[in-house]
Amino acid sequence: MHAKALDNLEAIDQGSNPACLLCHTTGFGQEGGFVSRNTTNALAGVGCETCHGPSRDHVENVADAALRPPVNISSDICSQCHNPFHHALFGEWQATLHAVVTEHVAEELVAGEAATSCGTCHSGDVRQRRFVQNEAVPDNMLEGRDIAQLNAIECATCHDPHARTNRAFLPPEGHDFQLRYAEVVPFPTASNVVSETTDPARFNLCGQCHHDRGTTWVSGSRPSHHSIQSNFYVGEMPLPPDGSVLVPNQRTVHAFAPKQCVTCHMQREVEEDVVSAIHANHGFAVQDFTGCSSIGCHPTPEGAQADMAALQAEVQAGLDAIAARLGDPATWEYTSAGGPDAAGQAAIPDVVKQVRFMYYWVLNDGSLGVHNPEYARSILTQAGILLTSTGK
Ligand code: HEC
Ligand code: HEC
Ligand code: HEC
Ligand code: HEC
Ligand code: HEC
Ligand code: HEC
Ligand code: HEC
Incomplete structure (x- = not known):
């Protein structure tokens, strides 16, 4: 896509507009940079030196390792051009936790x-x-x-700056998005085996990092990590070897979101700048609900937002009820969250350990049920049944 950046200007008759050439060629306006197709065609498009810096010395003396151009994955490189001229992609990303x-x-x-x-x-x-x-x-x-x-999670962590990869889900004509991992994978079959719940190969681009780290209910030090979204979406939880299933696995109703995580977290925005109409929000927050009604599941965006609020209130109330029944945190919490030390952990009954694990499995998914509503409900119900069996 970078190599063809000038072709796209020419296609709309803007191939010699200086206001555009700055970002659609290499070094326009700089000494030794792009001037025109006739004189400096090798510098048409976004070439190597835009990101790696001037490299003539290297080309003249390739054997000298000290002259090799730097490789820098910082998003600052991309912000030279992916800035608000068309879309505030860099600014959106920079405001997220992915940026630090x-x-x-x-x-x-x-x-x-x-x-x-x-x-x-x-x-x-x-x-x-x-x-x-x-x-x-x-x-x-x-x-x-x-x-x-x-x-941190830079532009080049998700995107390959050099090449089309054919990993985006049905990108619009002429685009590729150059993603390093598949945006959508065939929906995984749920598994409770730790080597699978922690295996990024089962998951999509986001799931390379947003997956479980292998903690099961037998652990006393800390709950599951905050990264379990892919597993919750699939409807699975890790079990200790030969542990029995706590809650049946359950595929989410949102399995059919066309672009999986991206459907809700990177909504396309319609902007006035029609020359570059594609803009997937890089703030990663769920802030636009048009995608929720686009395939007819929730009749209107407003309705989808209201459905979300109601579900989240229900799940939060369920979590609060479990915590209240568990009682004084000093008696049941993980060590890292103010519970007993390692020796004290050994005295906590297995049923209580299972309930607190289930409590945190819902809590640390971070969506308050949205990723998999029925699964969240089943976990809360099952936790309640287990608590009743202990008399709490
Ligand atoms: C010199 C300006 C410039 C720099 C620096 C730059 N880009 Fe681009 N980038 C462009 C232009 C222009 C296009 C659009 C090409 C086209 O469609 O004609 C583009 C396209 C892309 C696309 C493809 C989008 C699609 O629609 O398929 C991705 C992904 C991308 N850039 C990522 C990056 C990343 C990551 C970096 C930093 C490592 C970066 N770019 C640095 C100018 C730049
Ligand atoms: C500040 C840098 C910058 C300037 C200046 C700039 N562009 Fe772009 N342009 C980009 C980047 C980055 C992309 C690719 C990603 C995007 O659309 O945000 C792009 C993409 C495009 C595309 C591909 C759109 C698509 O969706 O296929 C067109 C066409 C385009 N620009 C036209 C223009 C025109 C016309 C001008 C001058 C009026 C211009 N650009 C000036 C950075 C720039
Ligand atoms: C849009 C920005 C961009 C452009 C254009 C670009 N690169 Fe890169 N390049 C990067 C980034 C970011 C990395 C590090 C990430 C990676 O390897 O994919 C990199 C890595 C590399 C590496 C690997 C270095 C290593 O230590 O493994 C080489 C070699 C390289 N680029 C050469 C080139 C050449 C040659 C071109 C032109 C044909 C080019 N690059 C164009 C951004 C760019
Ligand atoms: C390379 C690893 C990695 C990938 C890939 C990744 N994330 Fe993240 N994500 C993280 C980390 C690490 C954090 C937490 C940073 C923190 O809490 O300091 C995070 C935080 C988040 C947050 C909460 C923070 C915020 O600023 O709102 C959301 C939402 C999120 N990611 C969504 C996504 C989505 C959607 C995708 C796929 C398009 C994705 N992530 C891909 C590593 C990743
Ligand atoms: C499998 C990928 C993965 C690994 C490995 C991982 N993290 Fe995370 N971590 C994430 C993601 C993704 C988030 C963000 C989740 C969110 O925002 O909801 C996160 C969030 C966090 C947070 C912020 C939330 C909190 O708990 O307060 C901290 C701190 C953190 N991780 C520390 C660590 C430490 C320390 C390690 C190594 C012992 C580690 N992480 C290993 C993926 C991972
Ligand atoms: C059906 C829409 C939908 C899908 C699909 C979806 N999410 Fe979410 N996600 C949400 C909503 C809604 C929230 C809660 C946000 C809020 O309350 O503001 C959320 C919350 C999160 C959070 C916690 C954010 C925070 O601030 O800590 C992370 C991380 C996250 N999702 C990542 C993912 C990943 C990774 C995927 C794919 C496996 C995914 N989501 C799929 C809608 C979705
Ligand atoms: C966590 C992964 C992730 C990170 C980090 C990320 N992107 Fe993206 N980006 C995506 C995904 C996924 C898409 C495709 C969205 C879709 O299918 O609509 C995308 C789409 C794009 C596009 C296509 C046009 C558009 O405007 O949506 C461009 C250009 C782009 N990204 C550039 C960047 C730049 C520049 C950065 C850094 C400031 C960046 N991306 C950081 C995942 C990421």
């Missing part, structure tokens, strides 16, 4: 820890080395880095 490495994780990374564990989902630098360059990552990969220079 989570505070606690960042501290561990620069201290020389956690690159292989936490970094796999929280660090764009780790993902670049591990999944793009396909190199082994040492745990201390980011030791000593400037914390402000760490890369």
Whole structure:
């Protein structure tokens, strides 16, 4: 798409409009940059040097490693052009939690820890080395880095700047979106086996990171991570080996959202700038409900929003009721959340451990039931039944 950026201007007769060439060619207006098709055709389109910087010295002396152009995955590179001239893509992304490495994780990374564990989902630098360059990552990969220079979930973490990948779900004619992973995967069959609930290969682009980390109800230190959305959407939860099923697995009614996560979290916006009509919101928040009514499930966007509010209130009330019945947190909570220490955890009855796991499975999904309404209801109902069996 970058290589063809000038062709698209020419197709609408804007191929020599200086106001457009700035972002649709390489180095327009700069010394040695694009001037015209006749004189500098090699610099037509968004070429290598727009992102890698001037590289003549390298070309003249390819053997000298010191002259190799830098590789930088920071979104700042993309913001030169993907800025509000057409759409505020960069600004939208920058306001989200994807734009910063989570505070606690960042501290561990620069201290020389956690690159292989936490970094796999929280660090764009780790993902670049591990999944793009396909190199082994040492745990201390980011030791000593400037914390402000760490890369999080950057544009280039989700997009391949170099190539079409054919991984978008039915993109409009002429587009590709250059996604690194499939936007939509065939809906996975639910599984309770830890090696599967934690396996990114089962999930779509978002599910590369938004999946379970393998904690089961036998753990006492902390609940499931906040990243379990893909599993909740599929309607599954991890079980300890030979543990019996706590709640039957249940495929979400939202399995048919055409673009899966993207349907609700990256709504297309209709904008006045018709030369570049595509704009999927990169704020990742659910803020537009037109997609919910587009395939006739909720009759109107307003109705969809009201349905959501009612469901979330119901699920929140269910969670509050479970917490109230569990009673004093000092008697049942995880160690990390103010509960007993490891020795005290051993004394908590299994049924209570199962109930608190189910409670957090619903809570830490973060959608208050929207990802899989019937599954959320079943979990809350089953947790209530288990509590009754203990007399609480
Ligand atoms: C010099 C300006 C410039 C820079 C820098 C730039 N882009 Fe682009 N990008 C464009 C233009 C112009 C297009 C549209 C090409 C077309 O459709 O004619 C585009 C298209 C794209 C597309 C394809 C969209 C589609 O509709 O299929 C993606 C994805 C993309 N850019 C991502 C990036 C990323 C990631 C970076 C940073 C690593 C980046 N771009 C840096 C100008 C730029
Ligand atoms: C600040 C940088 C910038 C400038 C200036 C700019 N563009 Fe773009 N243009 C982009 C980027 C980035 C894309 C691709 C992503 C997008 O649409 O946001 C793009 C995409 C396009 C597309 C492809 C639209 C599509 O959906 O297939 C057209 C056509 C286009 N621009 C026309 C123009 C015209 C005409 C001008 C001058 C009036 C212009 N652009 C000026 C950055 C720019
Ligand atoms: C839109 C921005 C952009 C453009 C244009 C671009 N690159 Fe890149 N390039 C990147 C980013 C970001 C990375 C790191 C992510 C990746 O490897 O995909 C990268 C990585 C690379 C790497 C891998 C380096 C390594 O250490 O593994 C090479 C080689 C490279 N680019 C060469 C090129 C060449 C040659 C061109 C022109 C044909 C080009 N790039 C055009 C942004 C760009
Ligand atoms: C499987 C991918 C993955 C791994 C591995 C992972 N995280 Fe996360 N983490 C996420 C996602 C996704 C979110 C955001 C979920 C949300 O916003 O609802 C998140 C959120 C967080 C948060 C903010 C929410 C909170 O709990 O307060 C913290 C802190 C955090 N992670 C710390 C860590 C640490 C520390 C590690 C390593 C021990 C780690 N994460 C490993 C994917 C992961
Ligand atoms: C490379 C890993 C990764 C990928 C891919 C990813 N996320 Fe995230 N996401 C995270 C992490 C890490 C956080 C949490 C950061 C924190 O809490 O500090 C997060 C947070 C979020 C949040 C809550 C934060 C906010 O600012 O609203 C939403 C919503 C979200 N992601 C949606 C998505 C969607 C939708 C996709 C797919 C289009 C996606 N994510 C792809 C890692 C990822
Ligand atoms: C049917 C629409 C829909 C689908 C499909 C969907 N989500 Fe959500 N998601 C929501 C809603 C609604 C919320 C709650 C947002 C709110 O209350 O503001 C939410 C919440 C979240 C949150 C927590 C946000 C936060 O602020 O912590 C994350 C992360 C998230 N979704 C990621 C995903 C991922 C990943 C997928 C795909 C596996 C997905 N969602 C699929 C509608 C959807
Ligand atoms: C968490 C993953 C993720 C991140 C981070 C991300 N994108 Fe995207 N982007 C997507 C997905 C998914 C689509 C396709 C949406 C659709 O199908 O409608 C998309 C679409 C696009 C498009 C197509 C045109 C449009 O306006 O929607 C462009 C251009 C683009 N992204 C550029 C960027 C840039 C620039 C950044 C960084 C500021 C960025 N993306 C960050 C996932 C991501």
